[in-house]
Amino acid sequence: MVVGSGAGGGLIAGELAARGRRVLLLEVGEHRTAADFVRWEAKANRDLWWPVTRAVPALGGGQAVTLFRGRNVGGGTTINTKVGLRAHSEDFEKWFAASGLLGGGGEPFGEADIAPYYERVEAALGIRKRTDWQQCVATVEPGFAALGATLEPVDSYTDANCMRCGSCLQGCPTNAGKGTLNVYIHPPWASGQLELRAGCEVRRVLIDGSGERPRASGVEFLDPSGESQRVEADVVVAAAGTLGTPGLLLRSGVVQLAGDSPSAAAIGANLGFHPSRLVFGLFDEIQDAHRVYPITAHCMTHQRDADGGFIVEASTIMDPIAFATAVCDEQGAPLWGQELVDVMRDYRRFTGLLVMINDENNGRAYVDEHGHDRYASNFAPSEVERIDAGLAFTRNVLTAAGARRVLATQLFTTHVQGSCRMGSDPARAAVDANCESYDVAGLFVGDGSLVPRTLSVNPSLTIMALALRLADHLDGATHGYFG
Ligand SMILES: Cc1cc2nc3c(=O)[nH]c(=O)nc-3n(C[C@H](O)[C@H](O)[C@H](O)COP(=O)(O)OP(=O)(O)OC[C@H]3O[C@@H](n4cnc5c(N)ncnc54)[C@H](O)[C@@H]3O)c2cc1C
Ligand code: SF4
16 A cells, blocks of 8 residues: 655555555545646646645744645656756765664665665666756856856756656646656556556554554545545555655554654654745846756755755746746845736746755644644754855856846745654654654655655655665565565
8 A cells, every 4th residue: 555656655656566566556636647737837736736835933933935746646756847866975974864874784874775776766767968958048057157156967857758848847748757657657557557546635544553563554545535445455655745744644643652752753853845946037138948848957066065055956937827926026025016017027038046955854744733734944043044045146146147137936845855754763763774664563654754864956866766665675575564
């Protein structure tokens, strides 16, 4: 039983089904395909995205973060921009420091432990370099050079059918954009090997608490007609995403069954945002940064914490509704009235840079007194410093490139990670190095919430590599749950 069909869950379910395991994949979002995807922003937001929510500062002050994520078969991978990067060695050092995560040889988990999984996922997705930079990248490149930084082509899971239409966030209409939907889920689903049920909201994991150790026995879910259903399973993989899995486990009573163990306390803790901003420069020439493959280039000059702790991607601008609702003035206040009208008249002359910051996983996912998912942000001074430095650098790039005006969004994220982190130390991690709950036998986590510390790169490739590693573990059956 796999809950959630995104980068993690979609891969695990598809892989195991293709190997002949009997898998039920439950997804709350709808099952849509390239034939349904049209560049109609508001419709895609309703059909393919979760309603926008926010992480609000835990202690009243500080910065909120707007949270974006996919809600469909394929999850975030159906509506993302397909940048597929491996983690940096410094990221793995942070993982070990955070949760004591060990690799196969008993040493701190490192590149060698994940490299074979990266290779297999990269091959399946057809990762390639995007060297087809358009005008909007050429415009900003001199700005990076002026600041002693370089732009490089990104690695991306898009094939040669990409027509640079710019509608990745509404689902790729050509299937050039890869994801778990068209790479891992559809092949076994189309051949009848995988049972997929869309429109099914899993409410809780069923846990048998009668034995020595609590044991997952299935799930309870609402089917598309709203009827409550129960299904039994040998193994449950919670892959509802970094923002969904903690609430699912908390509502299932894991903390109470675990007697408030430290590992249960890690459920929902350590939420990382990879907080981001789009920063827009207004140029004299038409940029049409909405009609390109969104991210062909990136600047990794400041990737390591010691070098600033942020990366910048170039160049894109959201579609008009998102741009108009997100763009802020130089003081960070949303634009309104005539000023917004004037900015929108110049829409085609803007190009945008996406700056993403290394954070320290100080956020939290929790369930309120009504049983609803809630999120808190809580940035430390060192994180705020990096956030400010990233914004200042990106503004300076655009100014150096000749922008007449520079505007930006508030903080948002599409890269949440870490809310049920894996580790070899149960005092600091929710699940063990095999992704199994320390508190409930047969309950595995298989999504971005595993990542022990926020990566300095876009996370989907790493989430998929960890998911493939979990699929191998489950299929290997040394755990003994498959009878
Ligand atoms: C706009 C956007 C652009 C992005 N661009 C990139 C990029 O270029 N490169 C990159 O590496 N990453 C990118 N990402 C991030 C990447 O897509 C995510 O990190 C990744 O998809 C997370 O995988 P996941 O399995 O943790 O969760 P998700 O992919 O979010 O999947 C979780 C799934 O679980 C479902 N679910 C939740 N709760 C329940 C429930 N109770 N019952 C049943 N189903 C449930 C959800 O509907 C969802 O489909 C982007 C994300 C967004 C939103
Ligand atoms: S830009 Fe390329 S990958 Fe993105 S939606 Fe268009 S064809 Fe697909």
